Amino acid sequence: MNSDRLIHYKVYLLFILLSAFFLIMPEKSLAKKSHPYVKKIRVIGNTLIDSYDVDKTLDLKEGLTMTPEIMDMVVSELKANYQYHGHSFIDAYPVLKIKNGVMTIKVDEKDEYNWGKPRAERAVLKKAFLYDIKLTDSKKQEIVETLLKGYRKQRKVEEIVAKFLVEKQRRRIEEIQSKTRAAMREKIADKVKEYQAIKKNIEEQDAKRVEAMKNRIVSAGIKKTDDTTEKKLKVVSDEYTDLDEFLDNVMFEEMLNPGL
Known part of the structure; x- marks a missing residue:
């Protein structure tokens, strides 16, 4: 058991x-x-760094399961690689769709070309060519760094100006909207006052008509009563006159023929 x-x-x-x-x-x-399994990372839009260096930095070896946290780390690593090569104004973002185990990261180098090292290097080469100046690498690097500092200040100023203009525009829009709302409120108030005046006038006219009707009814009732009273008095007066005449005749006959 x-x-x-x-x-x-x-x-x-x-x-x-x-x-x-x-x-x-x-x-x-x-x-x-x-979470998808990623074997390789492909970078598109890169023109400033050697592709071999980028691929080496983002080599996943045997691959891994790509989570949002790991994806952010990969993008941060790519940006750090750009900064290591002197490119600070780089933006990068991953493409959400992963195809055949390959994740794509898009690089935006527009701000770097506008405010970064490529612009400074082009400016140095242009001046050296126009004025036929030969610069050493150290001198060239010094000029580039100076230009980069100036570009950063210029960009900061433009950002401040743009922010100020945006705020000014927003205040202007808010002011216009406020004036529009105030005008609308005044217009509504005028319409309400006009409606109230019309309503009051109609009520007064109705009250006057009712009062006039009451007066006519009262007046008609009094007149009718007066006519009836006059007729009654006339009848009473007529009856009294006939009786008086009858009594006079009786008394006259009694005087002529006593005892009859």
């Missing part, structure tokens, strides 16, 4: 373990599938 119970217990325990295993495995498989 004890051996049978032990066997049943083992079977029951095995059933629980298998159930837990099958419940946990789909979650793990889904977790793995939620």
